[in-house]
Amino acid sequence: MLAVLIILPLLGALTTWLIPSDRLRPVALSAFALGHLGTTIQLLICTPAESPGGWFHLDALGKIVLLSTTVLFMFCAIYSIGYLAYRVERSNRVFCSSLLICLAAASTVTITHHLGLMWVALETTTISMTPLIYFKRNARSIEATWKYLLICSVGVALALIGLYFLAYATIVAHVEPSLLLDDLLSDAGKLSSGWVHAAFVFLLVGFGTKMGLAPLHTWKPDAYGESPGMVGAMLAGGLVNLAFLALLRVYQLCMATKEIAFFQNALVAMGLISMIFAAIFMARQADFKRMLAYSSVEHVGIMAVALGLGGKAVFGALFHIMANSLTKGVLFLSSGNIHRSYNSKKTDHVRGAIRRLPWSGSIFLAGFIAITGSPPFAPFISEFTIVSSAFIQGRYIVASLFLVSLGIIFIGMALTVLPMVMGDPPSDSETTLYKDTLWTVGPPLSLLLLIFLLGVWIPAPLMDILSEGASLLEVKQ
Amino acid sequence: MITIADQLLVLVLLINFVVLGTSRLIFSIRAVAVQGVILGVLPALIHPFSWHLVGIISMILVTKGVVIPMMLSRAMRSAEIKREAEPYLGYVPTLLLGAVFTALSFGFAGKLPMLAEHQNYIFVPASMATLMAGFLILTTRRKAISQVIGYLVLENGIFIFGLLLADAMPIMVEAGALLDLLVGTFVMGIVINYISREFASLDTSRLTSLKEE
Numbered sequence: 001m002l003a004v005l006i007i008l009p010l011l012g013a014l015t016t017w018l019i020p021s022d023r024l025r026p027v028a029l030s031a032f033a034l035g036h037l038g039t040t041i042q043l044l045i046c047t048p049a050e051s052p053g054g055w056f057h058l059d060a061l062g063k064i065v066l067l068s069t070t071v072l073f074m075f076c077a078i079y080s081i082g083y084l085a086y087r088v089e090r091s092n093r094v095f096c097s098s099l100l101i102c103l104a105a106a107s108t109v110t111i112t113h114h115l116g117l118m119w120v121a122l123e124t125t126t127i128s129m130t131p132l133i134y135f136k137r138n139a140r141s142i143e144a145t146w147k148y149l150l151i152c153s154v155g156v157a158l159a160l161i162g163l164y165f166l167a168y169a170t171i172v173a174h175v176e177p178s179l180l181l182d183d184l185l186s187d188a189g190k191l192s193s194g195w196v197h198a199a200f201v202f203l204l205v206g207f208g209t210k211m212g213l214a215p216l217h218t219w220k221p222d223a224y225g226e227s228p229g230m231v232g233a234m235l236a237g238g239l240v241n242l243a244f245l246a247l248l249r250v251y252q253l254c255m256a257t258k259e260i261a262f263f264q265n266a267l268v269a270m271g272l273i274s275m276i277f278a279a280i281f282m283a284r285q286a287d288f289k290r291m292l293a294y295s296s297v298e299h300v301g302i303m304a305v306a307l308g309l310g311g312k313a314v315f316g317a318l319f320h321i322m323a324n325s326l327t328k329g330v331l332f333l334s335s336g337n338i339h340r341s342y343n344s345k346k347t348d349h350v351r352g353a354i355r356r357l358p359w360s361g362s363i364f365l366a367g368f369i370a371i372t373g374s375p376p377f378a379p380f381i382s383e384f385t386i387v388s389s390a391f392i393q394g395r396y397i398v399a400s401l402f403l404v405s406l407g408i409i410f411i412g413m414a415l416t417v418l419p420m421v422m423g424d425p426p427s428d429s430e431t432t433l434y435k436d437t438l439w440t441v442g443p444p445l446s447l448l449l450l451i452f453l454l455g456v457w458i459p460a461p462l463m464d465i466l467s468e469g470a471s472l473l474e475v476k477q
Numbered sequence: 478m479i480t481i482a483d484q485l486l487v488l489v490l491l492i493n494f495v496v497l498g499t500s501r502l503i504f505s506i507r508a509v510a511v512q513g514v515i516l517g518v519l520p521a522l523i524h525p526f527s528w529h530l531v532g533i534i535s536m537i538l539v540t541k542g543v544v545i546p547m548m549l550s551r552a553m554r555s556a557e558i559k560r561e562a563e564p565y566l567g568y569v570p571t572l573l574l575g576a577v578f579t580a581l582s583f584g585f586a587g588k589l590p591m592l593a594e595h596q597n598y599i600f601v602p603a604s605m606a607t608l609m610a611g612f613l614i615l616t617t618r619r620k621a622i623s624q625v626i627g628y629l630v631l632e633n634g635i636f637i638f639g640l641l642l643a644d645a646m647p648i649m650v651e652a653g654a655l656l657d658l659l660v661g662t663f664v665m666g667i668v669i670n671y672i673s674r675e676f677a678s679l680d681t682s683r684l685t686s687l688k689e690e
Contacts, residue, residue: 123654142675149665153628161608172591192590
């Protein structure tokens with residue numbers, strides 16, 4: 001049953017490759033995305049047992065990431081019907097196929113417990129996103145693509161040597177050599193600490209690069225800024241979570257090998273650095289897509305800090321996976337609409353978006369309110385859980401740095417977003433053919449409703465998955 | 478057998494310095510291909526015969542020795558460049574840094590516990606030194622092709638370490654990792670073509686329009 005999650009998108013990739021019509025392809029993409037969502041929900045309701053050999057196992061952590069990825073993907077796929085209709089001048093064959101290959105690889109990351117296979121799938125997501133970042137075919141996007149491909153490939157390669165170190169630690173300890181998570185967890189006590197320590201450093205740097213934690217985030221503003229809005233949404237709301245899931249696996253191993261204090265401190269430090277970096281670069285940002293990229297740096301920072309704090313904050317981190325990914329969907333999709341309407345992503349040119357695009361402008365504004373952690377949206381719940389947990393644990397310095405960064409980011413983002421959406425559109429601004437339609441407004445609006453819903457009420461089944469996930473990551477003293 | 482394997486690893490280390498010290502791109506590409514072939518032969522010397530091993534070796538020889546060098550020299554020809562003109566850091570300083578990193582790798586490896594049968598090999602220091610050499614090439618060179626070469630050297634370094642694990646890694650995972658490397662390099666080759674078309678040069682230092690003001 002789990003195999004459907006991988007085979008279905010691969011079939012979809014093949015189908016979209018074979019379909020000759022540029023108009024039909026996004027429709028097929030949406031159909032396969034819907035099928036994937038349906039399969040996911042069914043698997044969440046009745047989860048199959050671990051596969052023989054232990055390679056595939058959908059546990060609570062995998063479920064959280066899988067669910068947020070597939071929901072976001074589904075809305076992005078529907079959005080693509082409207083979006084690609086504006087891009088008729090070039091073929092979208094590679095675009096649709098790559099997206100589905102990426103979905104198949106992403107599903108593999110979430111359901112596998114074999115760290116080697118997880119690595120292969122993670123690298124596949126990196127490569128399959130490359131043609132999407134270059135979709136606009138100009139000098140700026142080729143620069144972004146090059147940076148993204150090279151930095152992420154090198155980062156993930158460093159993670160591979162971390163995995164090799166782990167495998168060697170099992171050989172040195174004279175236990176059955178294996179990269180299966182469950183084997184490693186049960187043998188963790190016997191592993192040689194020198195190798196394990198070195199492994200964790202490489203894994204943190206490697207997956208941290210892919211996730212975009214500062215100071216390893218340099219590819220992020222370029223890649224997010226130059227790619228189409230829906231690709232930005234998939235990068236910021238999907239791929240980031242996969243790398244975070246990989247870090248969660250490393251975290252589980254750290255818990256079992258008693259290296260957890262070191263790993264937690266590193267996570268808190270990198271997380272806070274990310275938030276401070278984001279706060280600095282977000283202020284006076286002249287390009288609203290780059291601003292969203294720094295917001296993504298901020299939010300991976302939040303997740304890292306939360307994981308590093310442990311305790312109740314871990315629940316916040318897991319909930320933030322969903323909250324962040326859906327909210328990034330709202331922001332990137334609506335900002336894509338604004339970008340298309342003004343044919344510019346410079347904040348000097350984009351003014352009065354609510355006048356010009358009442359729907360997209362208001363959704364973007366609401367998305368900004370949500371992402372900065374204001375009630376009643378989902379990110380508020382997760383961020384509040386994290387801050388209160390920090391105070392309960394007596395980590396006052398971490399908590400105050402966290403809050404100060406959030407405050408500065410709120411002001412910095414407001415200074416960019418409010419002039420963009422409020423006021424009158426400049427009279428000399430370029431007029432384009434773009435108008436808000438159901439296809440381009442529906443997906444971000446639905447995502448907005450979802451994060452509103454999750455902000456006021458978390459359904460019981462979801463709550464169970466989140467608590468189960470948090471209990472997997474509970475550090476026992 | 479041990480001595481042959483170790484001598485081959487010393488050769489791998491020397492190739493690192495060849496790539497660090499040369500400005501001719503075709504020479505670097507060939508040197509990395511030779512390095513790949515050596516890495517392909519190595520497993521045969523340290524592991525007993527098995528079909529699994531034959532599969533891995535032939536995959537390595539074909540990808541690292543033939544396919545990737547061919548793709549790179551094609552990209553080089555189509556971009557019409559022959560030399561790394563002016564690296565960010567000169568050749569002598571990079572060579573010196575490479576030597577320092579190699580020495581450090583031996584120190585690092587000495588600190589870690591090894592299995593008795595691997596004790597006499599220099600696998601770990603060779604792996605770390607090659608990794609660092611790749612990193613140096615990546616960060617100090619301007620041309621996109623040189624950066625890909627750096628990435629390949631870095632991957633070779635990781636690969637040397639992987640040789641110690643041939644029993645632990647299932648063939649599917651190993652094949653997957655190799656395939657990812659192949660596709661990754663292939664995509665990089667395509668991107669290089671676009672860069673040269675867009676900028677009429679492969680100088681990544683011209684890729685600066687996205688700098689933060």
